[in-house]
Amino acid sequence: MNKLPTIVFLAFVSTMTSSLVYSNEWSGNIALETRLFNKEGVPPAEYQQYGSVSIQPEWYHEWDSGKQSFTFVPFARWDQRDDERTHSDIRELSWLRVFAESELRIGVRKVFWGVTESQHLVDIINQTDLVENTDGEDKLGQPMINYAFINDWGTVDLFVLPYFRERTFPGVNSRLRTEPYVDTSNPVYESNDKEKHIDYAVRWAHSIGDWDIGLSYFDGTSRDPSFILGLDSSGNPAFRPAYYQLQQVGLDLQATREAWLWKLELVNRDINSENYNASTFGFEYSFYGVFDSASDIGLIMEYLYDDRDQAATTPFQDDLMLGLRWASNDENDTSLLFGVISDLDDSSRLYSVEASRRIGESWKLNIEARIFSGIDDTTHPLYSVRQDDFIQLELGYYF
Amino acid sequence: MKGIILLSGLLAFTGVTYAETAEEKGLAIAVEADKRDTGWRDQATTMKMILRNSQGAESTREIRGKTLEVKGDGDKSLTIFDTPRDVKGTAFLSFTHALKSDEQWLYLPALKRVKRISSSNKSGPFMGSEFAYEDISSQEVEKYKYKYIKDDKINGRDTFVIEQYPQYKKSGYTRMVAWVDKEMYQPLKIEFYDRKKSLLKTLTQHDYKQYLNKYWRPGRLEMVNHQTGKSTTLLWQSYKFKNGFRKRDFDKNSLKRAR
Numbered sequence: 001m002n003k004l005p006t007i008v009f010l011a012f013v014s015t016m017t018s019s020l021v022y023s024n025e026w027s028g029n030i031a032l033e034t035r036l037f038n039k040e041g042v043p044p045a046e047y048q049q050y051g052s053v054s055i056q057p058e059w060y061h062e063w064d065s066g067k068q069s070f071t072f073v074p075f076a077r078w079d080q081r082d083d084e085r086t087h088s089d090i091r092e093l094s095w096l097r098v099f100a101e102s103e104l105r106i107g108v109r110k111v112f113w114g115v116t117e118s119q120h121l122v123d124i125i126n127q128t129d130l131v132e133n134t135d136g137e138d139k140l141g142q143p144m145i146n147y148a149f150i151n152d153w154g155t156v157d158l159f160v161l162p163y164f165r166e167r168t169f170p171g172v173n174s175r176l177r178t179e180p181y182v183d184t185s186n187p188v189y190e191s192n193d194k195e196k197h198i199d200y201a202v203r204w205a206h207s208i209g210d211w212d213i214g215l216s217y218f219d220g221t222s223r224d225p226s227f228i229l230g231l232d233s234s235g236n237p238a239f240r241p242a243y244y245q246l247q248q249v250g251l252d253l254q255a256t257r258e259a260w261l262w263k264l265e266l267v268n269r270d271i272n273s274e275n276y277n278a279s280t281f282g283f284e285y286s287f288y289g290v291f292d293s294a295s296d297i298g299l300i301m302e303y304l305y306d307d308r309d310q311a312a313t314t315p316f317q318d319d320l321m322l323g324l325r326w327a328s329n330d331e332n333d334t335s336l337l338f339g340v341i342s343d344l345d346d347s348s349r350l351y352s353v354e355a356s357r358r359i360g361e362s363w364k365l366n367i368e369a370r371i372f373s374g375i376d377d378t379t380h381p382l383y384s385v386r387q388d389d390f391i392q393l394e395l396g397y398y399f
Numbered sequence: 400m401k402g403i404i405l406l407s408g409l410l411a412f413t414g415v416t417y418a419e420t421a422e423e424k425g426l427a428i429a430v431e432a433d434k435r436d437t438g439w440r441d442q443a444t445t446m447k448m449i450l451r452n453s454q455g456a457e458s459t460r461e462i463r464g465k466t467l468e469v470k471g472d473g474d475k476s477l478t479i480f481d482t483p484r485d486v487k488g489t490a491f492l493s494f495t496h497a498l499k500s501d502e503q504w505l506y507l508p509a510l511k512r513v514k515r516i517s518s519s520n521k522s523g524p525f526m527g528s529e530f531a532y533e534d535i536s537s538q539e540v541e542k543y544k545y546k547y548i549k550d551d552k553i554n555g556r557d558t559f560v561i562e563q564y565p566q567y568k569k570s571g572y573t574r575m576v577a578w579v580d581k582e583m584y585q586p587l588k589i590e591f592y593d594r595k596k597s598l599l600k601t602l603t604q605h606d607y608k609q610y611l612n613k614y615w616r617p618g619r620l621e622m623v624n625h626q627t628g629k630s631t632t633l634l635w636q637s638y639k640f641k642n643g644f645r646k647r648d649f650d651k652n653s654l655k656r657a658r
Contacts (some may be wrong), residue, residue: 027487062658069658096656103652112512136512150652205652207502212515258568259519291573296520313480331450331458331527333486361458364485381543398484 011202022169026058027119028073031396041175041389045082050175052079056091067098073141077132078387084171085131091141102140103148108141111159113203113214115254115263115281118302118321119314120342122250122265124218125201127165134370135352153272154206164221166239179384180229183238188228189221190272192246197221197245214252222271223248244272257288263302278306278314282321298325304341315381317343332358347374350380366394400505400614425545425561432584433540439614441467445636446495450528453628460526467644472535473497479657480526490657492649493518498542500565506654513651522571524542529600529622529631531571534591542567543625548576553588557581572599583607583615593626600624 035050052149054077062069077086094107109124125142132138149156167183170177191197199220206213221319226243232238233339247270255262264281282302290297300323305315323339351371358364369391375382419427447459456460461481466474473495480489488508495501501518523531526538543563565572573596578588585598593599606618620633647653 027484029485060658063584066658068655087552098656101647103656109509115515148652150647150650155650155652190637205651207515210500230528256502256515256517259517260519261515286517286519288569296523316654329524329527331452333527358483358485361483362485396485 007356017385021170021176023061023063025060026057027171027399029396029398031394033392033394034173034391035392037175037388039389042154042179045173045175045177047081047175050079050085050086052077052082056076058092067364068146069096070094071096080087082131082171082174084169084174087131087168091139091290093141093352101112101150103146105144105146105148108143109146110139110141111144111146113216113250114252114265116214116252116265116282116302117263117284117300118282118339119280120265121278121280122214122252124216124223124250124335125159126159127167127223129168131168131170131174135242135366139228140168148284154204155200157203157205158202159199159201159203161201161220162196164195164197164199164243166195166243167223167225169241172236175390176385176388178239180237182227182241183230183232184241185233186240187225187280188240188242189240191221195221204331209257212254212256215249216250216252218250220246226272229275239242242334245281246271257370259288260284272307276306276308278312284323284325286325294329296325296327296329298327299323300325300339303341310345313381314377315348315350316341320344346377346380348377348380349373362398364396364398366392366396368394403627418658420530421547425563426540426548427492427560428547428559428579428584429540429543429545429563429638433538436614437470439467439468439611439640441465441640441649442643443637443639443642443644447528447634447636448528449524449555449632449634451630452633460528464499465642465644465648467646467649473501474540475646477649477654477657488658489652494649495535495537495539497539500568501536504654506657511655513654519569521567521569528633529624529629530633531566533565533570533572534602543575545649551578554594556587580607582612584609585615590591598625616641619627 017203031054033052033054037048040046040048056073060069060070071094073091074091075091076086079085085204090108092107092109094105097104112123114120114122123157124340126139128136128141129138129144139321140164142161145160147158166184166187169182171179197220200370200385201218203214203216225243227239228242230238249268251266253264261284262327263283266279267278280302284298286296286298288296293380304321304322306312306317309317319341321341326336328334336355339352351373353369355367356364371389372382372386375386377383404423444464446462447462448462450458459482463479463481468474473502475527476493478491480486490506492504493501496541502520505514505516507514522531524536525532540559542566546562548560548562552560558580561579563576563577572591573594575593576590577586580587585607589602590598592601599621603621604617607615608618609615616635616638618635621630623630
């Protein structure tokens with residue numbers, strides 16, 4: 001009885017394996033990580049040392065002279081103490097078909113939009129995997145159908161996003177969590193379709209001489225929840241994430257003039273009967289071959305603005321980011337990025353250091369540190385993590 | 400055959416009445432080299448780079464490249480890094496220009512991010528090697544001023560020795576001295592002089608082969624930095640021409656799915 005599916009499957013496999021270019025290619029990485037906190041946390045998350053291991057393999061298969069390909073990227077992390085940080089995700093599981101003047105992608109993917117460094121306002125397709133890292137750079141895989149029309153006047157990308165991914169949050173046993181913690185088992189949705197609400201997005205992107213420009217529109221469930229104070233199933237206080245419907249218009253712009261990169265991101269958001277604008281803009285200037293060496297130094301300055309001001313759900317409503325990037329350009333790609341985001345209305349500062357260096361051909365050491373400083377106001381969005389300064393060491397093996 | 404003999408006879412004759420300056424002769428050699436290397440349309444290459452530090456410790460990089468010839472302007476190229484493994488999938492798109500700034504984008508696969516990057520770091524090292532970005536970018540006649548110095552022999556081959564002076568901004572060199580093979584019109588050796596006019600690097604190009612019965616390509620490049628003692632070997636493992644590449648294969652969309 002099961003013969004037909006087997007034959008269909010074999011036929012499928014045989015078309016996939018004929019005339020292949022890059023077939024059955026595995027790569028990826030395994031990493032050991034430890035996070036060290038300099039202060040004790042609020043019990044039960046009082047530990048100062050956390051260890052974890054993560055794996056992210058990638059399988060890539062290409063056929064039809066490269067016009068079709070399939071990519072599968074699962075991810076998993078096991079944490080020694082933190083149940084919420086022990087998690088797994090499908091980062092990518094997608095099929096690509098390349099046509100003469102267009103590209104079709106179906107499946108789970110990650111898409112990035114934007115130009116600035118301090119925060120990513122325009123970038124909206126993927127949900128943030130917040131338990132992975134506090135900086136919001138890690139994302140969950142998003143199911144989608146994406147069709148790209150490629151024209152002389154720019155690329156138009158259409159997205160249908162049929163399933164919503166909830167944000168991950170540190171649990172009651174985790175450091176870097178809110179007080180009370182976020183109970184992800186019971187989210188609130190504005191739409192009756194809840195996580196099955198179908199979201200849409202469109203983006204036009206083009207390069208004209210020194211200018212790179214992107215204009216986007218999103219209509220769907222906001223990736224960024226609000227919080228409702230309530231009780232969890234055990235009757236303890238907890239925040240419930242509330243996901244409202246959002247319409248966002250986004251603009252990202254970069255002018256590249258010699259060693260200057262001028263950057264702007266601007267969004268207008270319509271959410272929960274409120275309309276507001278937020279923006280990040282600034283520059284990066286690079287000095288090449290400093291001190292008679294091969295190294296480069298880049299200076300970054302960005303202003304972060306949100307016109308809801310103190311009512312903003314983000315900590316970055318009137319803030320200045322100053323950054324320093326150093327790249328050794330040596331055979332080990334040693335590099336360092338230091339940044340500080342200062343609130344211009346109070347004394348709060350967020351310091352961040354990221355450094356990395358390759359060891360031999362296959363290993364890489366990554367160091368990250370975050371310091372939350374001068375957060376005295378109990379209503380500050382980062383008030384609950386003010387004791388959570390940490391340094392994170394990661395040793396990765398790449399295959 | 401007759402026509403060529405007649406023509407060279409004519410040139411010999413005009414040579415008597417019209418003395419070509421060293422600058423004109425240098426330029427003529429560069430124009431001839433450019434003419435002979437025009438019309439290949441596109442190429443796909445695989446390369447291995449071996450980096451050696453002053454103690455002789457080695458590390459390797461595996462790279463694939465696609466290039467589209469653009470007539471009347473610099474070429475378009477897409478470079479994909481396969482190793483070291485932590486940068487696998489990183490890809491670099493470049494639209495080169497003779498005197499205008501190049502347009503460059505970098506794709507970072509972990510973030511799925513395409514970054515437009517400044518092309519001002521022409522003198523910066525490519526992938527930590529002794530090759531600078533300006534050494535590997537497309538060579539256009541207008542990029543330099545030239546001066547013929549003398550004839551010389553290298554490994555028994557006849558060469559023209561010409562000096563090249565970069566005319567584009569941000570070059571790390573004040574002068575390059577090239578030994579151009581008289582038969583292939585390809586360099587066998589280039590010396591690079593830094594901004595302080597001292598000898599910085601020497602490049603030698605080996606194992607030339609002819610493709611499509613016309614275009615000469617080296618199989619191995621050796622770049623030695625005299626000031627640091629570091630060196631880089633660039634091995635071309637394959638050249639493939641007539642791939643039918645189009646402009647569309649060199650845009651931000653193709654950069655994002657480069658493999």
